[in-house]
Amino acid sequence: xxxxxxxxxxxxxxxxxxxxxxxxxxxxxxxxxxxxxxxxxxxxxxxxxxxxxxxxxxxxxxxxxxxxxxxxxxxxxxxxxxxxxxxxxxxxxxxxxxxxxxxxxxxxxxxxxxxxxxxxxxxxxxxxxxxxxxxxxxxxxxxxxxxxxxxxxxxxxxxxxxxxxxxx
Amino acid sequence: xxxxxxxxxxxxxxxxxxxxxxxxxxxxxxxxxxxxxxxxxxxxxxxxxxxxxxxxxxxxxxxxxxxxxxxxxxxxxxxxxxxxxxxxxxxxxxxxxxxxxxxxxxxxxxxxxxxxxxxxxxxxxxxxxxxxxxxxxxxxxxxxxxxxxxxxxxxxxxxxxxxxxxxxxxxxxxxxxxxxxxxxxxxxxxxxxxxxxxxxxxxxxxxxxxxxxxxxxxxxxxxxxxxxxxxxxxxxxxxxxxxxxxxxxxxxxxxxxxxxxxxxxxxxxxxxxxxxxxxxxxxxxxxxxxxxxxxxxxxxxxxxxxxxxxxxxxxxxxxxxxxxxxxxxxxxxxxxxxxxxxxxxxxxxxxxxxxxxxxxxxxxxxxxxxxxxxxxxxxxxxxxxxxxxxxxxxxxxxxxxxxxxxxxxxxxxxxxxxxxxxxxxxxxxxxxxxxxxxxxxxxxxxxxxxxxxxxxxxxxxxxxxxxxxxxxxxxxxxxxxxxxxxxxxxxxxxxxxxxxxxxxxxxxxxxxxxxxxxxxxxxxxxxxxxxxxxxxxxxxxxxxxxxxxxxxxxxxxxxxxxxxxxxxxxxxxxxxxxxxxxxxxxxxxxxxxxxxxxxxxxx
Numbered sequence: 186x187x188x189x190x191x192x193x194x195x196x197x198x199x200x201x202x203x204x205x206x207x208x209x210x211x212x213x214x215x216x217x218x219x220x221x222x223x224x225x226x227x228x229x230x231x232x233x234x235x236x237x238x239x240x241x242x243x244x245x246x247x248x249x250x251x252x253x254x255x256x257x258x259x260x261x262x263x264x265x266x267x268x269x270x271x272x273x274x275x276x277x278x279x280x281x282x283x284x285x286x287x288x289x290x291x292x293x294x295x296x297x298x299x300x301x302x303x304x305x306x307x308x309x310x311x312x313x314x315x316x317x318x319x320x321x322x323x324x325x326x327x328x329x330x331x332x333x334x335x336x337x338x339x340x341x342x343x344x345x346x347x348x349x350x351x352x353x
Numbered sequence: 354x355x356x357x358x359x360x361x362x363x364x365x366x367x368x369x370x371x372x373x374x375x376x377x378x379x380x381x382x383x384x385x386x387x388x389x390x391x392x393x394x395x396x397x398x399x400x401x402x403x404x405x406x407x408x409x410x411x412x413x414x415x416x417x418x419x420x421x422x423x424x425x426x427x428x429x430x431x432x433x434x435x436x437x438x439x440x441x442x443x444x445x446x447x448x449x450x451x452x453x454x455x456x457x458x459x460x461x462x463x464x465x466x467x468x469x470x471x472x473x474x475x476x477x478x479x480x481x482x483x484x485x486x487x488x489x490x491x492x493x494x495x496x497x498x499x500x501x502x503x504x505x506x507x508x509x510x511x512x513x514x515x516x517x518x519x520x521x522x523x524x525x526x527x528x529x530x531x532x533x534x535x536x537x538x539x540x541x542x543x544x545x546x547x548x549x550x551x552x553x554x555x556x557x558x559x560x561x562x563x564x565x566x567x568x569x570x571x572x573x574x575x576x577x578x579x580x581x582x583x584x585x586x587x588x589x590x591x592x593x594x595x596x597x598x599x600x601x602x603x604x605x606x607x608x609x610x611x612x613x614x615x616x617x618x619x620x621x622x623x624x625x626x627x628x629x630x631x632x633x634x635x636x637x638x639x640x641x642x643x644x645x646x647x648x649x650x651x652x653x654x655x656x657x658x659x660x661x662x663x664x665x666x667x668x669x670x671x672x673x674x675x676x677x678x679x680x681x682x683x684x685x686x687x688x689x690x691x692x693x694x695x696x697x698x699x700x701x702x703x704x705x706x707x708x709x710x711x712x713x714x715x716x717x718x719x720x721x722x723x724x725x726x727x728x729x730x731x732x733x734x735x736x737x738x739x740x741x742x743x744x745x746x747x748x749x750x751x752x753x754x755x756x757x758x759x760x761x762x763x764x765x766x767x768x769x770x771x772x773x774x775x776x777x778x779x780x781x782x783x784x785x786x787x788x789x790x791x792x793x794x795x796x797x798x799x800x801x802x803x804x805x806x807x808x809x810x811x812x813x814x815x816x817x818x819x820x821x822x823x824x825x826x827x828x829x830x831x832x833x834x835x836x837x838x839x840x841x842x843x844x845x846x847x848x849x850x851x852x853x854x855x856x857x858x859x860x861x862x863x864x865x866x867x868x869x870x871x872x873x874x875x876x877x878x879x880x881x882x883x884x885x886x887x888x889x890x891x892x893x894x895x896x897x898x899x900x901x902x903x904x905x906x907x908x909x910x911x912x913x914x915x916x917x918x919x920x921x922x923x924x925x926x927x928x929x930x931x932x933x934x935x936x937x938x939x940x941x942x943x944x945x946x947x948x949x950x951x952x953x954x955x956x
Contacts, residue, residue: 247505247532247575248455281500281538283694284546287685290714291721299498299538312496325715332699 278334292322306352320351361400365601424449428569463488476779500538509581530581546695549638556629567599589615614740623735644683737774738955740764746951760787806830813854813863824854846871860892900924931955
């Protein structure tokens with residue numbers, strides 16, 4: 186059994202959210218970003234033969250799920266979808282920051298590819314994300330000037346505006 | 354109605370209701386929270402349950418349409434519509450918005466069964482854990498990032514943090530288990546990074562219709578709870594039932610009426626052809642090992658020096674770009690492993706080194722893809738024998754002619770067996786009961802206890818300054834020994850200790866001093882304390898062969914009794930996947946040399 190600290194408590198289902206629910210709250214992931222989630226391994230686990238993840242099992246119920254982020258949307262919902270995508274990126278960074286940073290420093294890797302995917306900078310036919318990875322390596326220091334996923338997400342947004350080739 | 358009773362008896366209907374065989378031959382539904390079975394006897398009577406579902410499908414639509422049975426049970430709806438289409442045409446049209454929105458939010462084009470293998474120095478992790486990865490997509494893209502897929506997990510929701518209570522409650526069905534759906538990267542962080550366990554991803558052979566059925570059954574069972582019985586209704590068994598609910602041709606769920614180890618469910622599905630070739634997703638420890646293997650000896654010693662430093666050493670900057678790349682990459686993996694960087698954990702011990710290494714690596718533009726080895730297939734979880742086994746053997750180590758040994762073990766793997774499908778340096782035994790038919794004279798045998806092991810753990814990772822691994826052992830059990838006059842007595846003890854292991858002569862040698870408490874000498878009338886040593890050397894000349902030496906000794910602290918010792922040489926051969934032959938020669942204190950031949954039949 187893993188001893189979790191500051192466990193996530195609830196995620197709101199956003200399926201019927203009002204049109205004004207842009208951003209993280211609308212995506213239903215907002216409450217996650219503020220929470221810690223890591224796993225402690227200690228000798229107590231010698232008695233536990235199978236690992237039973239309890240990472241927010243109430244939070245991530247099958248039907249309440251992670252979110253409705255990423256669903257195809259009508260033009261009138263576009264703003265909401267953009268807010269949802271931004272929330273997805275922020276949550277991804279929040280929980281994968283160490284690996285994203287390491288991959289960015291290397292200029293390659295699965296985690297930087299995942300971030301590229303979330304920014305729409307991964308070619309879905311060829312799978313390539315080289316431009317995005319190169320940009321993350323070149324501007325590593327300024328992109329990751331904080332451990333706050335919200336800040337890092339905004340840094341990437343700004344960088345992509347300045348470097349349009351990165352998302353080709 | 355003929356179609357109705359036929360459907361009620363069909364595997365598809367039984368699987369959709371999560372009917373599974375239990376001990377004593379009964380087959381009943383395993384979901385434990387109300388609302389899943391609509392009939393009062395829905396857990397025992399599939400026909401009655403079907404009738405209740407048909408009635409519920411005809412019921413008026415409530416104010417919240419999503420609460421209607423047609424919306425809550427899409428899998429049952431599919432089955433009934435396929436078996437009795439004339440009934441389905443009479444159903445009302447219901448707007449199941451919640452289900453449709455959920456399906457649209459989670460487009461799935463494939464599914465994999467994922468098995469998390471063992472991690473360093475925790476033999477109980479060899480049992481493993483299984484969960485599902487749902488590959489997101491609508492069939493168009495094959496290059497989406499896997500990390501962004503979805504994971505479906507079934508796990509207990511314990512209400513205690515006490516590990517002993519957890520073990521007791523887990524075995525006795527006190528916890529409820531529930532389902533969760535989350536981004537796959539959370540599971541990768543938890544298992545591959547925080548716990549450093551390799552993940553074996555086996556694609557499930559499910560076509561479009563079966564994938565649809567999988568999502569439908571998850572929608573039905575997802576909000577419900579199932580009592581968690583560690584031995585036979587654990588995570589892996591429940592997942593097996595979920596897969597069978599989507600694909601009723603899968604019979605693996607019928608193979609485990611008594612106990613089930615997660616590894617065995619993978620093997621059962623593999624045997625049935627339900628799984629494709631696995632992909633191994635490397636743990637933090639495996640990535641570190643690969644990076645270290647790519648280092649030259651100079652680079653490797655620089656890495657060792659660097660792990661003891663708080664800042665980046667100047668020598669690193671003086672390396673050639675290619676060399677610097679390799680060292681920095683290995684260092685990044687080491688920090689991530691040592692700090693268990695996963696989720697929201699940030700470096701604490703090596704914070705400055707982490708920042709400096711990242712900056713230095715970003716300034717070195719050369720790439721260094723991790724050359725993932727195909728993975729020694731002997732460690733694949735679908736390989737190797739099952740957890741439970743029968744023992745039959747002949748033993749002359751008593752020095753009094755040949756006795757017969759026989760016994761049964763619940764789980765899992767010991768170091769004298771070939772390490773196919775299991776770690777080669779970890780052992781965990783739970784519930785091993787051995788008896789001896791002792792020859793007392795011509796044609797006369799007396800059955801006596803030989804060894805009862807409730808728990809035995811032995812972990813012998815090679816000592817490594819970079820990971821700091823040490824060897825350790827823990828045993829709770831009894832065994833038959835012979836005193837100086839050759840008279841048998843039963844020794845009972847709890848023992849434990851830590852020591853060291855390292856590679857030698859192509860094998861692994863280990864020595865673990867232990868402290869014992871229990872009945873440690875034949876004349877003792879109350880519990881005693883003792884000291885001892887567990888040691889040995891074990892090697893594997895080929896994957897199916899394991900051989901080595903063992904030397905054990907212990908004595909009471911009181912030192913009024915002679916220390917006991919035993920030495921043995923053994924060789925074990927995996928004749929088939931589920932059969933093993935072992936030969937041993939050895940002796941114990943004050944006894945002559947003897948030999949033993951054992952045959953193991955895994956079940």
